[in-house]
Amino acid sequence: MTRNGQSLLCMLALWVAVLLGAVQAQLEPMRVDPAPVGVDPAEPPRPVAIPAVRPVKPAPAPAPGKGVPVERDQTRVAVLGYHNFSKTAPVTEMLMRTDEFRKQMEYIRKSDLTVISMQEFLEWRFGARRLPAKCVLITMDDGWRSVYTEAYPILREYGYPFHLFLYTHYLTGRGESMSPDMIKEMMRHGASIGSHSVSHLYPKDWKAREPQDSPAYTALIDQELGLSQKRLTNLFGSVNTYCYPGGYVTPAMLERIPGYGYVAAFTVLPGKVTDTEDPFQIHRYMVFGTDPTVFASAMDFRVAQSGTAVSLGTEPGTLPPTTPPPPFAVQPRPDSTVPCDFKLVEANLSGVAGVDMSSLRMSVSGFGRVPARVDAAAKTISWQVPMRIYMPNISVHVTWKTTDGASHKAEWAFKVDPYATAQQ
Numbered sequence: 001m002t003r004n005g006q007s008l009l010c011m012l013a014l015w016v017a018v019l020l021g022a023v024q025a026q027l028e029p030m031r032v033d034p035a036p037v038g039v040d041p042a043e044p045p046r047p048v049a050i051p052a053v054r055p056v057k058p059a060p061a062p063a064p065g066k067g068v069p070v071e072r073d074q075t076r077v078a079v080l081g082y083h084n085f086s087k088t089a090p091v092t093e094m095l096m097r098t099d100e101f102r103k104q105m106e107y108i109r110k111s112d113l114t115v116i117s118m119q120e121f122l123e124w125r126f127g128a129r130r131l132p133a134k135c136v137l138i139t140m141d142d143g144w145r146s147v148y149t150e151a152y153p154i155l156r157e158y159g160y161p162f163h164l165f166l167y168t169h170y171l172t173g174r175g176e177s178m179s180p181d182m183i184k185e186m187m188r189h190g191a192s193i194g195s196h197s198v199s200h201l202y203p204k205d206w207k208a209r210e211p212q213d214s215p216a217y218t219a220l221i222d223q224e225l226g227l228s229q230k231r232l233t234n235l236f237g238s239v240n241t242y243c244y245p246g247g248y249v250t251p252a253m254l255e256r257i258p259g260y261g262y263v264a265a266f267t268v269l270p271g272k273v274t275d276t277e278d279p280f281q282i283h284r285y286m287v288f289g290t291d292p293t294v295f296a297s298a299m300d301f302r303v304a305q306s307g308t309a310v311s312l313g314t315e316p317g318t319l320p321p322t323t324p325p326p327p328f329a330v331q332p333r334p335d336s337t338v339p340c341d342f343k344l345v346e347a348n349l350s351g352v353a354g355v356d357m358s359s360l361r362m363s364v365s366g367f368g369r370v371p372a373r374v375d376a377a378a379k380t381i382s383w384q385v386p387m388r389i390y391m392p393n394i395s396v397h398v399t400w401k402t403t404d405g406a407s408h409k410a411e412w413a414f415k416v417d418p419y420a421t422a423q424q
Helices: 003-030 098-110 118-125 145-158 180-187 203-207 215-236 251-260 293-298
Strands: 076-082 084-086 095-097 114-116 134-142 162-166 191-195 241-243 264-266 329-331 337-339 344-348 355-364 373-375 380-384 393-402 407-417
Touching (some): 084 098, 095 098, 134 145, 145 162, 180 215, 191 215, 344 393
Parallel strands (some): 114 134, 191 241
Antiparallel strands (some): 344 380
């Protein structure tokens, strides 16, 4: 090759090298190293290690027809309450199978329901927002680690907001509890925070400080409701919702709770929420791992018709004064008062002729149709009450058919003393 040819080849090679370098320089800024799941690349490394969350699938497309706002008084909200989750541990009332939780979230997606955030719920309740007719608010109690490892990936996958009711003594990150860093990570992806007290006291602990106008009782309210709000606000930002542990609420609590900065508080009494709901005694369906009927009841937005479900008097749980007494023995007895931990609702139809036992159904105010047990030999229908009930009035509705095809209904009501227990 001539010297001129060699020079030309060298110049061509140099030109190609310069061109490739320029292209690489243009492409280099577009390279992004993936950050670990659950870590914000803009934040400095944190000293507390948190478990990795599995990769998130794209959120499924919402069902058609959702999200159309209606007038405020036409909206009803089902508030769901969950606790603990596991793929393998035996289910209990407080512990649900992870795959069952996923099925419930998928049911919501496929139904004509809209999952809302706590902020949207509060804005609707206080008149600043309109919502679709049928809405769901998802809440999680206590601060179990499984909320982060089991429920959170599913909620993020579906794009559902959720609200954590935390009690501050359980925010250690040790054992089965979540750490503040886990909670902050979830807050970046749909979680909001409410208080569940400092130490999750039960009714017996409160009763030990009575009377309710005593300094000791007031100091306990200040600690459990007031101090928890301050601690959670310091950790996570403004906290303005509360959830009564075990659903236990007293007049003294109701009197003082607005002074701590709360605008809403939630119970464990089931029922749809309307725009006239008492903001400090909001109904909530506690979804048990052992009882799928609670979730089914929460998802039933049909308007109850008299004679087929639950008919009400002037107050929830009451009946019109003209309601005839049941034509058979029942318990609790009509117009009686029972402690909050009563265990059984039962009707004995042994004196009624021609009952088709397979047609027997029982509904209870606040619960809808309940999973009652029918004893064909004894001709009874009974329901084992799964929790303490603090609703002051309860009505029961039993329906059946006779062998001639006729439909029948019997109803009765009784009262609940929220401060009395069977052990007293």
